[in-house]
Amino acid sequence: MSETAPRNRRPENQATEPAAGTPKTLGAAGAGIGPAAAERTRRGGGDPAARGRTTIADGVVEKIAGMAARDVVGVHAMGGGIARTFGVVRDRVPGGRSVTRGVKAEVGEVQTALDLEIVVDYGVSIADVARAVRENVIAAVERMTGLEAVEVNIAVSDVKLPDEEEEPTEPRLQ
Structure with a gap:
């Protein structure tokens, strides 16, 4: 100094x-x-x-996407025929309901891609329901995880007709 x-x-x-x-x-x-x-x-x-570092499991993103998709008016169910059939049995087991049915996610460091399989109600615009599902899923996943949803593919596997019986109420075998 x-x-x-x-x-x-x-x-x-x-x-x-x-x-x-x-x-x-x-x-x-x-x-x-x-x-x-x-x-x-x-x-x-x-x-x-x-x-x-924070990592987010595929199952976390699948749950968020499944809940967001079910919130859309016009979505009757998630998953294809076999997945829904097994889902009915799984839903009867306490704690067995799977919100990830019909949802597959691939999660990277900062991005995610999703594939959803849905059943829509008869009479709705499938294109409008798919658009609404895509928007709702992207908003929920990005808000809750901070991941960028780069792709949300939607497969409509069935249409629920008004006179179709709901999922079987009792199993055929006991």
């Missing part, structure tokens, strides 16, 4: 307590953090949100 420099000057990397009424330091996400957290960030800890 030179003779003309003030002696009470602190090194630039030394932490100081903010004066009363001074706003807190903002982190990367814009949230206010106190002096201790700001010091940890300066020491090389970085943004706490960047300290680790």
Whole structure:
């Protein structure tokens, strides 16, 4: 230090307590953090949100997409004939109902692609129902997971007619 420099000057990397009424330091996400957290960030800890990795399983995305698809008016059921038949048996087991029936997801680091198989009610516009399902699924998956839904393929495997019997009420074998 030179003779003309003030002696009470602190090194630039030394932490100081903010004066009363001074706003807190903002982190990367814009949230206010106190002096201790700001010091940890300066020491090389970085943004706490960047300290680790989050992975999302295919089944998580499948559940979100299945619930979102079922919310659309005109969707009678999910899955094809065999999947629905086994689903009826599975639904009778407590905790066995599968919201992922008719949904297949492939999840990457930041993107996901989905294939859905649906049954629509008779009389609805299939194109409109498919569009609504696609929009609802994309919105739900992107909002809840942060993943970009790059592709949502929809296969309409059946139409539920008004006079068709609902899923069998009793199994044929006992």
